[in-house]
Amino acid sequence: MxxxxxxxxxLSLVSxxxxxxxxAAEERSVFATLDPERRESWIRRAQxxxxxxxxxxxxxxxxxxxxxxxxxxxxxxxxxxALCLGTCALGDGRYIPRCADLLYQISEESEWNAPxxxxxxxxxxxxxxxxxKTAALLATASAVLENRAEPAVRRARQAIAARFTSPLIDGxxxxxxxxxxxxxxxxxxxxxxxxxEDKRRWLGLRRLLPCLEKAMNxxxxxxxxxxxxxxxxxxxxxxxxxxxLRAASGGEVEARDDERFVSMARTFPMLHIxxxxxxxxxxxxxxxxxxxDELYRLGVGARIRSVCSLAAxxxxxxxxxxQPTLYTDTGSLYRQILTGLYRGDFLQEAAHAPKHDRIDIPxxxxxxxRGPDFFVALSGGGYGCACAGDYALFLNGRxxxxxxxxxxxxxxxxxxxxGCEQRPDGKASDIEVRCAPFYSLLTMDLASAYPGQAxxxxxxxxxxxxxxERAVRLIDxxxxxxxxxxxxxxxxxxxxxxxxxxLLLSGIVELNWDTDLDCRIGTINPEPPFDTLYRVEWQTRExxxxxxxxxxxxxxxxxxxxxxxxxx
Numbered sequence: 001m002x003x004x005x006x007x008x009x010x011l012s013l014v015s016x017x018x019x020x021x022x023x024a025a026e027e028r029s030v031f032a033t034l035d036p037e038r039r040e041s042w043i044r045r046a047q048x049x050x051x052x053x054x055x056x057x058x059x060x061x062x063x064x065x066x067x068x069x070x071x072x073x074x075x076x077x078x079x080x081x082a083l084c085l086g087t088c089a090l091g092d093g094r095y096i097p098r099c100a101d102l103l104y105q106i107s108e109e110s111e112w113n114a115p116x117x118x119x120x121x122x123x124x125x126x127x128x129x130x131x132x133k134t135a136a137l138l139a140t141a142s143a144v145l146e147n148r149a150e151p152a153v154r155r156a157r158q159a160i161a162a163r164f165t166s167p168l169i170d171g172x173x174x175x176x177x178x179x180x181x182x183x184x185x186x187x188x189x190x191x192x193x194x195x196x197e198d199k200r201r202w203l204g205l206r207r208l209l210p211c212l213e214k215a216m217n218x219x220x221x222x223x224x225x226x227x228x229x230x231x232x233x234x235x236x237x238x239x240x241x242x243x244x245l246r247a248a249s250g251g252e253v254e255a256r257d258d259e260r261f262v263s264m265a266r267t268f269p270m271l272h273i274x275x276x277x278x279x280x281x282x283x284x285x286x287x288x289x290x291x292x293d294e295l296y297r298l299g300v301g302a303r304i305r306s307v308c309s310l311a312a313x314x315x316x317x318x319x320x321x322x323q324p325t326l327y328t329d330t331g332s333l334y335r336q337i338l339t340g341l342y343r344g345d346f347l348q349e350a351a352h353a354p355k356h357d358r359i360d361i362p363x364x365x366x367x368x369x370r371g372p373d374f375f376v377a378l379s380g381g382g383y384g385c386a387c388a389g390d391y392a393l394f395l396n397g398r399x400x401x402x403x404x405x406x407x408x409x410x411x412x413x414x415x416x417x418x419g420c421e422q423r424p425d426g427k428a429s430d431i432e433v434r435c436a437p438f439y440s441l442l443t444m445d446l447a448s449a450y451p452g453q454a455x456x457x458x459x460x461x462x463x464x465x466x467x468x469e470r471a472v473r474l475i476d477x478x479x480x481x482x483x484x485x486x487x488x489x490x491x492x493x494x495x496x497x498x499x500x501x502x503l504l505l506s507g508i509v510e511l512n513w514d515t516d517l518d519c520r521i522g523t524i525n526p527e528p529p530f531d532t533l534y535r536v537e538w539q540t541r542e543x544x545x546x547x548x549x550x551x552x553x554x555x556x557x558x559x560x561x562x563x564x565x566x567x568x
Contacts, residue, residue, distance in 0.1 A: 005253050006209045009245055012252040013205070016196045021247035022337060025087045025144050035343040039089045042340070046086020049079040050098050059110065076106055077137055081333045084141050087148070088337065099145055100152035106138060107159035129183055133332070135164040136186035139193035140333040157194045165195050169204045178218075179211045181237035188212075188244050189334055205248075212241060219260045223364030224267050227283020228290065235264045236294055239301035240335060256301050265302035268295060269310050269354040270361070273375055274397030275317045279359075281366060281379050286392070286402060287529045290314060293339045294331075296346045309352035316351050358440075360433055367433055367442040368392075371467035373555055378442040378463050379403060381414075381449050382427030388449035389414040389428065389461045393472060395555055400509050402491050402533070414446065415476065416487040420454040422446075428461075439466045455481035470555040475548070483543040488517070488551070490536040496521050503536065510554045516541050517549075 023030040034042075055076050061069030080102040083095040112131035138156040146153055167173035168191065176183060191204040216238065224231035242255040255261075268290075271279040276287045292315035299307030330336060359368040365380025365388075374395055381388030390413050393401035401413065414422055426449025434441040446459040457479040464473040476488065494505035498519060503511040517538035526533045540547070 005255055006213070009209070009249050009253040010202055010205060012249040013198065013202055014248060014250040015198060016201065018250065019192060019248055021192075021244055022140065022143055022334065023341075024146055025084070025091065026147060028091050030341065031088050031091065033344055034089060034340055035347060038340050038343045042082075042085040042089040045082040046089070046095055049082040049086075050095055052079065054098075054101055054105065055079070057109070073109070076102055077134065078330065080106065080137065080141055081330065081336065084144050084333055085336060085340070088144065088340075093148060096145065096148050099141065100149045103138065103141065103145075103149065103152040103156045106134065107156050112163060129180065129186075132164065132183055132186040132190065135160045135190035137333055139190045140337075143193050144333070144337070160190055160194045164190050165200075165204060168207060169195075169200050171207070175207065175211055179215055181212075181215050181234045181241070184208060184212050184215060185237040185241045185244075186332070188241055189332075192244055192248055201248075216258065216260055219264055220363045221260065221263055222267070222270075222361045223366065224264075224271075224280075225282055228268070228271065228278050228280045228288045229283060231264070231267060231282075232290060232294060232298065235261070235298050235302075236335065238264070239298055240338075243301065257303070262302050262304070265298055265304050265307055268298075269304075269306040270356055270359055272310055272353065272355075273394055274353070276314065277394065277397065277399070279366065279368060279377050279392065279403070281364060281390075281403060285528055286399070292318070293343060293346060294335070296349065297339055297342050300342065300345075306352075306354045308346075308349050310354055312346065312349040312351040313353045315346070358433065362431075365427060365431055365444075367431065367444075369433070369440055369442065369465050371465055373467070373470050374465060374472050374553075376442065376463050376465050376472055377403065378444065378461070380428035380431045380444050381422065382425055387412045387414045387422055388426050388444070389422075389446045389459075391463060391474070393553060395509060398508065399493055400505060400553060402493060402530075413489050413491055414449070415459075415489065417450060417454040417456060417480065418484040419487075420450065422449040423451050426450065438468055439464055441465075455484070457481060472553045474551040474553070476550070477548045478546070480545040483545045485543050486540050486547070488538045488549070490551075491524070492534050492536065493526075493530045493532065494534070495532075496534055496536055504556075508556055510556055512552045512554070513538065513549065514552075515547070515549045 025031070055072035057069045057072040057076070058066075060066075080099065083099045083102065087093075087095045087099065112134045113128045114130040138160055142153040142156050164173070164187075168175075168187065187208055191201065191208065195201045195204060219234075238261050239256065242261070246254055246256075268278075273279060273286075278286060278288060280286050280288055292311045295314065296308050296311035299305070299311060355370055357370050359366065359377075365382055366377065367380075368375070368377035374393065377392040379388065379390045381390070390403045391401055392399070392403040403413070412421075428444040428446050429448050431444040434443065441462050441464050443460065443462040446461055447456040450456045450459070459476070459478040462475040464475060466473065478486065490511075492505060494509065496511075497504045498521065501512075503519070505511060518541060520537045520539075522535050522537075524533050524535050
């Protein structure tokens with residue numbers, strides 16, 4: 001769909017003088033609407049940047065990988081962002097001289113690539129992400145300060161033209177073969193904010209638009225590939241790119257209704273569980289650090305009310321992030337300004353946590369279901385770091401079993417066959433959901449996820465959710481080529497206490513099993529937000545090639561006792 005709009009965009013391209021996707025600092029009617037808390041935050045950061053000494057970076061320190069030089073290079077950019085935001089917040093010229101100093105400093109740097117002494121592969125790209133971020137920062141700062149620091153702005157635009165836009169337009173810049181969305185956003189920002197000649201802007205877009213389309217074609221139809229945090233940053237990069245292109249066409253071309261982009265934005269309410277909990281099979285935490293302001297702006301861009309409501313809900317249940325220092329990468333200047341301008345509307349948004357009763361995402365090989373008490377999820381593997389058969393279980397928003405999605409084998413829940421783990425890229429097959437009036441089944445065959453030496457003919461793993469019983473049953477039925485010892489595992493943040501052949505998990509869940517198994521309890525290195533994670537292992541006492549074993553998670557009542565189990 002996006003490719004059909006490229007020619008229309010190029011035909012409707014407005015002149016540089018008519019391109020205004022961002023207000024300049026002197027447009028006080030716009031910045032007067034800033035939320036007071038955000039305004040004060042910008043001013044505090046700007047004041048700190050104004051009082052700090054200008055960072056000094058030496059060539060010898062740059063190529064010698066001196067940490068102080070690297071710190072100075074990064075600090076220059078964060079200080080420039082802070083001072084530009086302070087200028088927008090106050091409207092006077094107190095920070096303009098220091099902005100001019102930093103514009104000159106960064107423009108005069110001999111190299112914009114990452115300040116770690118490394119050089120990018122010339123066959124891939126002559127500019128790494130850091131260099132393109134620098135070009136975008138100078139371009140945005142120049143647009144904000146255009147009428148306030150003209151000599152410094154002119155010098156910055158000369159540097160951008162020489163180092164990035166001219167090589168891009170002339171074809172001498174080799175773009176990355178697989179350009180990240182953030183890279184392309186920065187490239188679009190640098191080109192559209194600084195290039196004044198219509199033909200050259202047209203030629204630059206002709207090079208960038210196919211790369212943007214290729215990046216969009218790599219988006220999964222459903223779900224997220226690298227975890228929710230990276231997913232949000234990619235979605236925002238597309239959203240901002242589309243906004244720039246809409247402004248460049250004078251509103252003629254709207255690309256934010258692209259099917260892939262809309263699906264990308266819908267992922268967040270689909271994978272949300274409770275409060276800050278998300279199913280995050282490709283990431284490092286089930287409580288990812290998501291910025292609610294950024295999520296809200298994505299919801300506005302994609303025109304999805306449930307995303308906006310979820311962002312408002314997260315803003316209420318999680319504390320505000322700590323005040324960033326001058327050396328913290330706080331995101332692009334363009335994004336910070338727009339997020340700040342959206343803040344007033346965001347605070348008026350009704351907070352609502354969308355809850356989907358059933359989730360079936362084939363591309364992520366992920367099944368999940370929500371009942372009045374339990375939330376259950378089962379992963380089919382082959383996506384991000386999640387293993388086939390890894391499962392998550394929540395009771396009233398509290399984690400009972402976590403899908404850690406980490407590469408360490410001791411943090412995974414899938415079973416071991418004679419000590420043999422699944423393949424890193426192992427995938428389950430025959431993934432499906434079966435529903436009945438009083439229970440539902442999430443089921444899949446794990447056999448194809450194991451290497452050949454494990455000798456697994458079939459391994460059916462099923463999560464049976466019984467809402468009326470306040471219980472979940474995990475059922476494993478396997479058929480092996482030879483008798484083997486099988487180890488079953490549970491990763492839980494709840495303290496397990498073994499008692500009379502059962503486990504009590506922090507007194508809120510009782511766990512029973514129907515076969516003689518040797519049970520071992522240990523701790524593993526926790527991951528945020530857990531202070532402690534426990535690994536429970538059960539091993540079959542007799543080697544066998546065919547067996548059916550079931551584990552029952554039963555919610556305890558207020559007295560800590562589990563109700564009687566049914567025979568389902």
